[in-house]
Amino acid sequence: MATLQLAQRMENVQPNAIGELLKFGADPALISFAGGYPDGTLFPVEQLNDVYRVAILEQGKQTLQYTVSDGDPKLRAQLAERATRKGTPCALENILILQGSQQGLDLVAKMLVDPGEIVVTESPTFLGALIAFNPCQPRYVGIPMDDEGMITDVLEEQLKAGLKPKLLYTIPDFQNPTGVTMSAARRKHLMALAHKYDFMILEDTAYRELRYRGEAPPTLKSLDDDDRVIMLGSFSKILAPGLRLGWAIASAPIIQKLGLLKLAADTQCSTLNMAAASLFMERHDLDGHIETLRAAYLRKKTLMLDMVRQHFPQEVTCTDPEGGLFTWLTFPKSFDTTQFMRDHALTKAKVAYVPGVSFFPVDGEPNHARVNFSGQNDAMIVKGMSALGALVKQEMAKL
Numbered sequence: 001m002a003t004l005q006l007a008q009r010m011e012n013v014q015p016n017a018i019g020e021l022l023k024f025g026a027d028p029a030l031i032s033f034a035g036g037y038p039d040g041t042l043f044p045v046e047q048l049n050d051v052y053r054v055a056i057l058e059q060g061k062q063t064l065q066y067t068v069s070d071g072d073p074k075l076r077a078q079l080a081e082r083a084t085r086k087g088t089p090c091a092l093e094n095i096l097i098l099q100g101s102q103q104g105l106d107l108v109a110k111m112l113v114d115p116g117e118i119v120v121t122e123s124p125t126f127l128g129a130l131i132a133f134n135p136c137q138p139r140y141v142g143i144p145m146d147d148e149g150m151i152t153d154v155l156e157e158q159l160k161a162g163l164k165p166k167l168l169y170t171i172p173d174f175q176n177p178t179g180v181t182m183s184a185a186r187r188k189h190l191m192a193l194a195h196k197y198d199f200m201i202l203e204d205t206a207y208r209e210l211r212y213r214g215e216a217p218p219t220l221k222s223l224d225d226d227d228r229v230i231m232l233g234s235f236s237k238i239l240a241p242g243l244r245l246g247w248a249i250a251s252a253p254i255i256q257k258l259g260l261l262k263l264a265a266d267t268q269c270s271t272l273n274m275a276a277a278s279l280f281m282e283r284h285d286l287d288g289h290i291e292t293l294r295a296a297y298l299r300k301k302t303l304m305l306d307m308v309r310q311h312f313p314q315e316v317t318c319t320d321p322e323g324g325l326f327t328w329l330t331f332p333k334s335f336d337t338t339q340f341m342r343d344h345a346l347t348k349a350k351v352a353y354v355p356g357v358s359f360f361p362v363d364g365e366p367n368h369a370r371v372n373f374s375g376q377n378d379a380m381i382v383k384g385m386s387a388l389g390a391l392v393k394q395e396m397a398k399l
Helices: 008-012 017-026 045-058 073-085 100-112 127-136 152-160 184-197 252-266 271-283 286-311 337-349 378-396
Strands: 095-098 118-123 139-146 165-170 200-204 229-234 246-249 326-330 368-372
Touching: 008 127, 045 271, 073 095, 073 246, 073 271, 095 100, 095 252, 100 127, 100 165, 100 200, 100 229, 100 246, 100 252, 118 127, 139 152, 152 184, 165 184, 184 200, 286 326, 286 378, 337 368, 337 378
Parallel strands: 118 139, 118 165, 165 200, 200 229
Antiparallel strands: 095 246, 229 246, 326 368
16 A cells, blocks of 8 residues: 655644534434534525526526636626625626635635744634635734724734734634624724735625624725735625635735636636526525524524523623624633533533634633524524533532
């Protein structure tokens, strides 16, 4: 048998603890709050059936064929118009269609980050971003957060002390995993720092349209006057994740470079799925569908937070997001959510969540958990969170 000699970059591509823990989740009785799943009962199945029928039966000669790597021009134009209408001006040449925004994380890291260069993230940050960045072998610097998002004063102190990041990654709206939104003042401060210290920003807006309370701050891209922000968006949370469609918004030269990397990675996104998404935007009310999602997720979030307040010890806190899909539980520092999930939550309460430690780019903190409220129905939220809270009370009483 041949000796498999892996590239050095594979040292950072490893199975993670969460994947190992969730192998216990094969039990069909398990109530999972772990994934970032939207509510499948809210997928617009009839409208999607309509657009796929048209795309195949009436447009099949085009939609089942190859197309350009940048993505269907009509869909790109629609997304550019939509972004401009919602406050982030751009044109067709500023849009690249992606296999979900996750591909954007991969391509941007490949384009910008050499081994040993510094990537700044919020601490905690999206685990999927770390997985995408790791093969490029960066050094991470995590910036703490509060209820206004990344604490940009801490970032400024480190920049003044000599920190030289190549890239800063942020989810400013309903951050994954915490649900926190970066304030408008912090966004402006971050853009000023990026200009002064000359680093690029990757703005992940996968959850931005799922706002159900309060006024939306401006996107970082809308504040960008020197082409240093790359903004990612996705249909996964506002239409259906099975489409595997997202997009990048950036300057034309950046889009061209990312397009070359996409051509090397997968040639193009599905012509059929792009046509279906374009037809959906043309023939159906995407904004109306998003309003339905907002109302449903607000109800689910309110129910989940009520369950935490009713059934968990007072020492356990949770964030109260203005949108998105997650709340972030914080336990006393002596409480290990990974061990608790393995030894108690999965086996006794039949409940899964994502332990918080893996969301930290450096110096993981074991006393947190990310909980998704969008993927389960109301009855499962009540059943799962009440059972989980009862077990937490029992275990915390032993500490």
